Amino acid sequence: MDGAHQARQKLREALGARLRGLRKDGGFASGRAFAAATEWQESKVSRIENGRQNASEEDIRLWCRKTNAQDQIDDLIATVRHIEELWLEWRRQLQNGAAPRQERALPVYARTKVFRVWHPTLVWGTLQTAEYAAETFKQVVDYYEIPDDTESAVAKRLERQQYLYQGDRIFNVLLAEQALYTNFGGPEVMRGQLDRLLAVMTLPRLSLGIVPRRAEMRIWPGNSFSMFDTRLVLVETYSAEFSVTQPREIALYAKAFDLLKASAVYGRTARALIRSALDGLG
Secondary structure, eight states, X not given: OOHHHHHHHHHHHHHHHHHHHHHHHTTXXXXXXXXXXXXXXXXXXXXXXXXXXXXXXXXXXHHHHHTTOGGGHHHHHHHHHHHHHTEEEHHHHTTTOSHHHHHHHHHHHHXXXXXEEEESSSOOGGGOOHHHHHHHHHHHHHHHTOOOOHHHHHHHHHHGXXXXXXXXXXXXXXXXXXXXXXXXXXXXXXXXXXXXXXXXXXXXXXXXXXXXXXXXXXXXXXXXXXXXXXXXXXXXXSSEEEEEOOHHHHHHHHHHHHHHHTTOBOHHHHHHHHHHHHHTTX
């Protein structure tokens, strides 16, 4: 189970514990008694309370009616919807191509003042060259079998780069050394991308750290994630984009970022790692 599934499971378990408390406060000492009152299987009550089954909105309404907790219906239903919305299938998001998803990101970038980004395997999108971005989108198109709108998707992704130069935004970006070697498009594309990294390192509001492959780690690398202030974290997996908005969960990602940052190198040392990767291209 990856981190996204674990977080979602934790939320289900928290909801189940809350419903268990309502059941007991409502005078049902056992799951069996509550199952009889709702005409459910006892196993269903157990699965919901232990976070092994999603509670539907109708389940919540009936649960609250039976336990005289109607005042909590709206809040609990909002929790159920939040759990379901956390996990957005990529195929659904990309059904009209990759460009619309890139465009939806722009307002989030415009509102954000402090970015914290971790990527263990490739260069973060906002620092990509057009050629490198095109290679990544070609893979997205092939993998998810979606309409090929690579050119417009690249244009939308590059549009984010305006925020590197506008306003007082702060960009804290961490890449694992592997990101310098993951090959998208061959030597020429990679050479251009690595040159681009060397160039953007001079930007005053961009802090680019590299985690060397032999660095002592204080936390496992995990999935890539992007933090937007303390409001939102986006985590990408093969099947979905996981959206984190709960303050407690966001705090965990902030802690993870700090632990990853402790293993990173900056400035001349980071430049040396990038130049070494460039030298390896011949």
